[in-house]
Amino acid sequence: MRLLKFSLIPLIALVGGWFLWHTFKQEKAIDFNADIRPIINxxxxxxxxGVKESSGFSLFSRADALRKTKSGKPAIVPGAADNSELIRRILSKDEDERMPYHAAPLSSDEITKMKKWINQGAPWADHWAYVKPQKPALAAATNWSNHPVDRFIQARWQPDSLKPSAPADKVTLLRRVSLDLTGLPPTLSETRTFLADKSANAYEKQVDRLLASPHFGERWAAMWLDLARYSDTKGYEKDQYRNIWRYRDYVIRSFNQDKPFNQFTIEQLAGDLLPQPTEEQLIATAYHRNTANNDEGGTDDEEFRTTAILDRVSNTWEVWQGTTMSCVQCHSHPYDPIRHQEFYESMAFFNNTHDEDVPGEFPNLNKYKPEDEATIIQVKAWLQQQLPAEEAATKIKTLDNLLHFTEPKIHPHSFDQLTNAALSDGKFLGGGHKGYARLKHVNLTEKVNLILSVGSAKNTGTLTIRKDKLDGEIIGTYQNKYTGGGGSTQREIIKLKPTTGFHDLYFVFENAVQSNPEDYVCQLDWILFLESLPGADKPGYPETEKKLVSLLNTETEQTPIIYENPADLRRKNVVFVRGNWLTKGKEVQATTPRFLPSFSSYPKNRLGLAQWLVSNENPLTARVTVNRFWEQLFGTGLVESLEDFGSQGSKPSHPELLDWLALNFQHEQNWQVKKLLKFLVLSKTYQQSSKTNKTLLDIDPANRLLARGPRVRLTAEQIRDQALTTGGLLSRKMYGKSVMPPQPEGVWQVVYSGMEWKTSPEEDAYRRAIYTFWRRSSPYPSLLTFDAAGREVCVSRRIRTNTPLQALVTLNDTVYLTAARGLARRMQLAGTTPFYQIKAGYYQALFKYPNAYTLEVLLKLYQQTEQHYAQQPKELAKFLGQQNLTSLPKAQKLAALTVVSNAILNLDEYITKE
Known part of the structure; x- marks a missing residue:
């Protein structure tokens, strides 16, 4: 009996264990993001x-999904799929009841997942991109490489048993990294130096040289200007000139200085709000002055000001957060947890800027000539003599603001109750005899001066300013002066009677002599209320005031910048119902969406927003940024949809690598782009040969696993700059105003504009593509053909196309033919026969000699071309230009070499990064 008892113990334990396992076994947990979110979306x-809530049911968030619907019951009962209306409707056989409504039913696998999800409590999860990254452990090092990038990449190969490709040959690698880091090919001298260098760090030395090149900034600025929607014109129908090239120079210099990306961010979004901002930091804010400005007569300035602000919101969220915010203007986001109201809370950060869609594009930063700067120093010195040091410093700051910004201006569209007065040409307030216009709610405390920007074709008449009513107290008078015709204006300072508080002001126009009542007494361009300048009763004040007025009337170079409204001009921020700017909803305050880290500890302005964007808590900025630079080097981002990290965007090909790079960029590399780029190009992944094979093409046709090097077409700018470099024509001149290289005749036949395309002289015609004058309504054609952005709006990712038009450009465009002729001349210097000349030209372009077959084809092309021009000598002048026809036989040989050069510059391997 005792023996039987002990023999039963193992059996009881086994049965009991099986029973417990069977009773308490857990189904595999459903992953909301992987299994459920794709079905919902x-x-x-x-x-x-977020857009539509049929029957009161919404899957916008878990709270929405679990609330009661119109039926009075929730559609989802956590833990009870069989009791959930959602499952009943999914399984219904009635076409009018089954969900999805009048669409294909869910698959059995999808239904199973939905049931398991509800039975497991209907747990919700944030999308991966909205969760703060945690630094993942590095994959194990291998014999191939110990570089962190390579370790992550190689770990991803294991399921497919992939192996790394051989390293690219030295010439290919140098060309690749040169084009990637500077946008220019290496020179023959640089290539020979690298080939001769047998040291272990030969490649790293070349990387360091390229990172230190002044042309580094030009290459990376070209990428950034797409994001900034940079253009030399204002956009819309008139598309007039905009003087904003100093912003482009700021971007180039910032990349060359390796300015940390967090500082780069803060300066562009809020440089004006920094304490004592520098001129560079103010110019940086032109980032958001690249929005379009509508000069067309009869347009509503407030409408187009609002349009610009809406664009700034969407742009900021796309560039720094990889988030599609624009749709939230009209309704809550269809796929991501951003509510309609949150768009306008973001808009509140930008809505208090002082730009108002006026033709002058105010506010501008005034750049004075050296002689005028000397006058400014004299005025400041006089102020310092009149006041104690601390008070003088305050007044000098006011003077700097007046001279360098002249803000906050009040523009004609701010006046109402216009009687015998009107907006002339959409930008001037003109008044006839006894005409008047009202300016509401003006803060006159301490404002004892009024600056008028006024124009008049008369020497008679007055402008009287009355307080509170049409016949109210006169607080200021301007005696009209002739300023010249054609809308010319001048700035005048008039004294105001000291007044406190807010008042309505009536600007009354009167003629001193009889005239047509419809004739304007004068026209106001803008006005500015100003505090008193000290020392009005001191010797030298009249002369100082004259200098000040003279400076206000001095012609300056003006760059549009961001300028924050003072407190008394602060705008109210409201929701636009269904996105309509005319239909105002409830008032909101500046803050960031709730699904992201708290904004509560930051100032509620653009500076606070910028600081929040680059904070350690923000889960997106570093990810989005390193992904953008990765895409530039490897052809495709780790997240392919650079513009959308949301739930409808692409999944990351290497999520752990993305998070590791993002955190490393923030903390170890301190947001420095040069460190990031060096880190990436030193990886063996980057240095692999781009040659492929059937196995790689079958497993990974798009090269997302990166078992071979990148092979993509060069950008529009790189293709043009490379051709000019190979032809010995590229100007290395940097910075300054945009230039107009050759382009086909008739491209600029645009209405409402007297602008002309005048080809720049001498080397300016052959400067880098980044300096090409960019007109939104008519971008430079050859760059546009190679998929350059039109720059009307932000473009995060250029989509590469392959069309016959591209070959037509490289074969026929003036710039490419000129570059081919330049290469032909270099070929003539390299040898005495076509055989050696063609070999030398091919090497000049591709840093290798042609194989026998290629050389044979090019020699045959040379001979056919030479024979053609021998038979058709009149065609030579058309092809080479009369100036190159000094000797007919020499011209025929030059033409033949030019055609061969043109063919070389059109080769696929020439316009491709191998």
Whole structure:
């Protein structure tokens, strides 16, 4: 009996263990992001999301999903799929009841997942991109490489048994990294130096040289200007000139200085709000003055000001957060947890800037000539003599603001109750005899001066300013002066009677002599209320005031910048109902969306927003940024949709690598782009040969696993700059105003504009593509053909196309033919026969000699071309230009070499990064 008892113990334990396992076994947990979110986004969200809530049911968030619907019951009962209306409707056989409504039913696998999800409590999870990254452990080092990038990349190869490709040959690698880091090919001298260098760090030395090149900034600024929607014109129908090239120079210099990206961010979004901002930091704010400005007569300035602000919101969220915010202007986001109201809370950061869609594009930063700067120093010195040091410093700051910004101006569209007065040409306030216009709610405390920017074709008449009513107390008078015709204006300072508080002001126009009552007494361009300048009763004040007025009338170079409204001009921020700027909803305050880290500890302005964007808590900025630079080097981002990290964007090909790079960029590299780029190009992943094979093409046709090097077409700018470099024509001149290289005749036949395309002289015609004058309504054609951005709006990712038009450009465009002729002349210097000349030209372009077959084809092309021009000598003048026809036989040989050069510059391997 005792023996039987002990023999039963193992059996009881086994049975009991099986029973317990069977009773308490858990189903595999459903992953909301991987299993459920794709079903919701593709099958449910169009009717039950942030835009539309059919039957009161929404899957916008877990709280929405679990609330009661119109039926009075929730559609989802956590832990009870069989009791959930959602499952009943998914399984219904009635076409009018089954969900998705009048669409294909869910698959059995999808239904199973939905049931398991609800039975497991309907847990919700944030999208991966909205969760703060945690630094993942590095994959194990291998014999191939110990570089962190390579370790992550190689770990991803294991399921497919992939192996690294051989390293690219030295010439290919140098060309690749040169084009990537500077946008220019290496010179023959640089190539020979690298080939001769047998040291272990030969490649790293070349990387360091390229990072130190002044042309580094030009290459990376070209990428950034797409994001900034940089253009030399204002956009819309007139598309007039905009003087904003100093912003482009700021971007180039910032990349060359390796300015930390967090500082680069803060300066562009809020440089004006920094304590004692420098001229460079003010110019940086032109980032958001690249929005379009509508000069067309009859347009509503407030409408287009609002349009610009809306664009700034969407742009900021796309560039720094990889988030598609624009749709939230009209409704809550269809796929991501951003509510309609949150768009306008973001808009509140930008809505208090002083730009108002006026033709002058105010506010501008005034750049004075050296002689005028000397006068400014004299005025400041006089002020310092009149006041104690601390008070003088305050007044000098006011003077600097007046001279360098002249803000806050009040523009004609701010006046109302116009009687015998009107907005002339959409930008001047003109008044006839006894005409008047009202300016509401003006803060006159301490404002004892009024600056008028006024124009008049008369020497008679007055402008009287009355307080509170049309016949109210006169607080200021301007005696009209002739300023010249054609809308010319001048600035005048008039004294105001000291007044406190807010008042309505009536500007009354009167003629001193009889005239047509419809004739304007004068026209106001803008006005500015100003505090008193000290020392009005001191010797030398009249002369000082004259100098000040003279400076206000001095012609300056003006760059549009961001300028924050003072407190008494602060705008109210409201929701636009259904996105309509005319339909105002409830008032909101500046803050960031709730699904992201708290904004509560930051100032509620653009500076606070910029600081929040680059804070350690923000989960997106570093990810989005390193992904953008990765895409530039490897052809495709780790997240392919650079512009969208949301739930409808692409999944990261290497999520752990993305997070590791993002955190490393923030903390170890301190946001320095040069460190990031060096780190990436020193990886063996980057240095692999781009040659492929059937196995790689079958497993990974798009090269997302990176078992071979990148092979993509060069950018529009790189293709043009490389051709000019190979032809010995590229100007290395940097910075300054945009230039106009050759382009086809008739491209600029634009209405409402007297602008002309005048080809720049001498080397300016052959400067780098980044300096090409960019007109939104008519971008430079050859760059546009190679997929350059039009710059009307932000472009995060250029889509590469391959069309016959591209070959037509490289074969026929003036710039490419000129570059081919330049290469032909270099070929003539390299040898005495076509055989050696063609070999030398091919090497000049591709840093290798042609194989026998290629050389044979090019020699045959040379011979056919030479024979053609021998038979058709009149064609030579058309092809080479009369100036190159000094000797007919020499011209025929030059033409033949030019055609061969043109063919070389059109080769696929020439316009491709191998």
């Amino acid at each position: 593709t099958k449910c969200i169009s009717c039950h999301g």
